[in-house]
Amino acid sequence: MTQTPVLRIEGMTKRYGQKEVLRDASLSVNEGQLKILIGPSGGGKSTLLQCINFLVTPDAGRVWLKGEEIVRTQKKVLYEYRQKLGMIFQDFNLFDHLTALHNVTIGLVRVKGMSKQDARDKAVYELERVGLKDHISKYPAQLSGGQKQRVSIARALAMDPEVMLLDEPTSALDPELISEVLTVIENLRANGMTMVMSTHHMGFAREVADEIVFLEDGHILEVGTPDKIFLNAECDRTRAFCSKILELYGSA
Amino acid sequence: MPGVGDHVVDMTESFIAIRDALPYLLHGSMVTIGLVCGAMLLGLALGIVLAVGHVYGGQVIRSVVGVYVWFFRGVPLLVLLFLFYFGLFSFLNINLSAFTVAALVLGLISAAYQSQIFRGAILSLPEGQFKAARALGMSDRKSICYIILPQALRLSIPAWSNEYSIVLKDSAVAYALGVMEMMARAHFVASRTYEHFPLYFTAGVMFLILTYLGTRGLGFLEKKVRIPGYAR
Ligand SMILES: Nc1ncnc2c1ncn2[C@@H]1O[C@H](COP(=O)(O)OP(=O)(O)O)[C@@H](O)[C@H]1O
Ligand SMILES: [Mg+2]
Numbered sequence: 001m002t003q004t005p006v007l008r009i010e011g012m013t014k015r016y017g018q019k020e021v022l023r024d025a026s027l028s029v030n031e032g033q034l035k036i037l038i039g040p041s042g043g044g045k046s047t048l049l050q051c052i053n054f055l056v057t058p059d060a061g062r063v064w065l066k067g068e069e070i071v072r073t074q075k076k077v078l079y080e081y082r083q084k085l086g087m088i089f090q091d092f093n094l095f096d097h098l099t100a101l102h103n104v105t106i107g108l109v110r111v112k113g114m115s116k117q118d119a120r121d122k123a124v125y126e127l128e129r130v131g132l133k134d135h136i137s138k139y140p141a142q143l144s145g146g147q148k149q150r151v152s153i154a155r156a157l158a159m160d161p162e163v164m165l166l167d168e169p170t171s172a173l174d175p176e177l178i179s180e181v182l183t184v185i186e187n188l189r190a191n192g193m194t195m196v197m198s199t200h201h202m203g204f205a206r207e208v209a210d211e212i213v214f215l216e217d218g219h220i221l222e223v224g225t226p227d228k229i230f231l232n233a234e235c236d237r238t239r240a241f242c243s244k245i246l247e248l249y250g251s252a
Numbered sequence: 253m254p255g256v257g258d259h260v261v262d263m264t265e266s267f268i269a270i271r272d273a274l275p276y277l278l279h280g281s282m283v284t285i286g287l288v289c290g291a292m293l294l295g296l297a298l299g300i301v302l303a304v305g306h307v308y309g310g311q312v313i314r315s316v317v318g319v320y321v322w323f324f325r326g327v328p329l330l331v332l333l334f335l336f337y338f339g340l341f342s343f344l345n346i347n348l349s350a351f352t353v354a355a356l357v358l359g360l361i362s363a364a365y366q367s368q369i370f371r372g373a374i375l376s377l378p379e380g381q382f383k384a385a386r387a388l389g390m391s392d393r394k395s396i397c398y399i400i401l402p403q404a405l406r407l408s409i410p411a412w413s414n415e416y417s418i419v420l421k422d423s424a425v426a427y428a429l430g431v432m433e434m435m436a437r438a439h440f441v442a443s444r445t446y447e448h449f450p451l452y453f454t455a456g457v458m459f460l461i462l463t464y465l466g467t468r469g470l471g472f473l474e475k476k477v478r479i480p481g482y483a484r
Contacts, residue, residue, distance in 0.1 A: 050383075055386060055387060079389045079390070080389065082389040083388065085387070087387035089380060089383070091378075091380060093378070093383060094384070095399055096381070096403060096479060096482060097402050097479050106388075106398060106399075107388035107389070107390070110390065110394055111388055111390055138480075138481075139479055139480045139481050140481075141479065141480065142480060152384075155388070156388075159389070
């Protein structure tokens with residue numbers, strides 16, 4: 001592989017007290033790739049994703065964005081780096097006191113220093129892209145879960161990120177709202193966005209992931225194409241997890 | 253034999269006493285309003301700083317805030333007024349008017365209480381929003397200013413309204429420093445005309461009116477800034 005990965009992490013380790021929740025995790029993501037993290041709850045998926053943009057401070061581990069190592073102790077470097085990683089949370093984390101529009105503009109105005117008018121134009125464009133043209137002046141409490149998650153995607157995309165990190169973006173949604181969010185993610189992928197996503201949605205993972213990463217007890221146990229992971233896993237734990245998920249949710 | 257007429261005369265005299273003193277008392281209510289506004293605004297500014305320090309600060313800052321709150325909530329108002337006016341500022345040779353010292357002391361005390369109101373409000377917010385703000389590349393300071401405080405302050409309005417009515421009542425103690433607010437003026441007139449009941453009654457009613465107006469105004473503000481669709 002001659003290509004420089006867009007995002008590379010190495011030796012990511014995190015302990016809470018005595019408990020090691022992430023052990024020496026390494027990963028690299030190429031331009032336009034979609035990596036999907038799977039594994040049991042409590043396996044460390046959220047911790048790994050949040051260590052990538054240092055929302056959780058790892059005990060050890062290094063990160064490179066486009067070949068450049070991130071020195072997280074320099075505040076300015078850290079804040080600029082975070083702008084380049086869009087983050088989507090399981091429970092949306094929209095700013096409750098702001099309309100959909102202002103949820104998107106606030107980062108543009110307060111972080112990127114854009115003028116109010118430019119920010120507004122860009123936010124309207126991003127909200128239209130996720131199908132929320134008619135909802136821009138609603139407050140989070142007036143939106144459905146699927147709409148909230150799409151606002152949060154628009155908010156992240158407006159910052160022009162190099163990589164998107166998505167932490168179970170559909171897990172807090174009612175079943176009938178899941179597909180509207182997955183469709184947006186599929187469109188992102190089709191447009192070449194580089195993404196790392198954790199999900200329990202195996203059908204989706206199998207269909208659209210370039211690579212699947214299986215994480216259990218803080219260990220990355222196996223990495224491979226969807227076909228390999230779902231049909232031909234080398235690791236017993238991976239096979240056991242996949243068959244259990246299939247049992248629970250039907251055919252993948 | 254005291255007849256009905258005597259009472260009529262009493263009542264009339266009371267009304268006359270109130271009428272004559274009213275402009276003087278109303279002037280005093282301006283002083284009271286000035287004291288309370290000054291104290292509440294100082295308490296607001298300092299209370300926010302203390303609350304943010306208490307929630308987000310390190311061990312040292314948290315202890316400093318803790319001691320501050322413990323001190324200003326623990327020492328009686330009158331002691332603090334004398335301590336600052338006759339003690340501290342005389343000792344430091346700083347010449348401040350009684351009004352300024354009273355507003356300052358009321359504000360410092362209110363800051364201690366307000367900091368606990370804001371702290372509770374900040375802690376009641378879902379922490380994911382702070383994470384989301386940082387994920388956008390905001391510094392902690394920006395996240396607190398643009399995301400946390402606008403919501404925490406909204407949530408604080410009912411408790412703040414309560415704090416207002418307490419500071420308003422406490423402001424009468426400024427009388428002890430010779431600040432010519434409502435209570436001091438009522439006392440001044442009453443002790444000369446011996447019309448105690450009508451004057452203190454009027455002063456009491458004026459305090460009630462100020463409480464009512466303030467809490468109504470804040471109730472109106474609370475409705476006005478309520479976040480649409482947000483159940484509380
Ligand atoms: N702030 C925290 N303090 C203590 N333990 C935590 C904290 N956050 C996560 N953990 C623990 O770390 C482990 C991994 O959690 P998480 O990364 O959320 O897993 P996943 O996202 O795969 O469900 C879990 O056992 C969880 O209890
Ligand atoms: Mg998780």
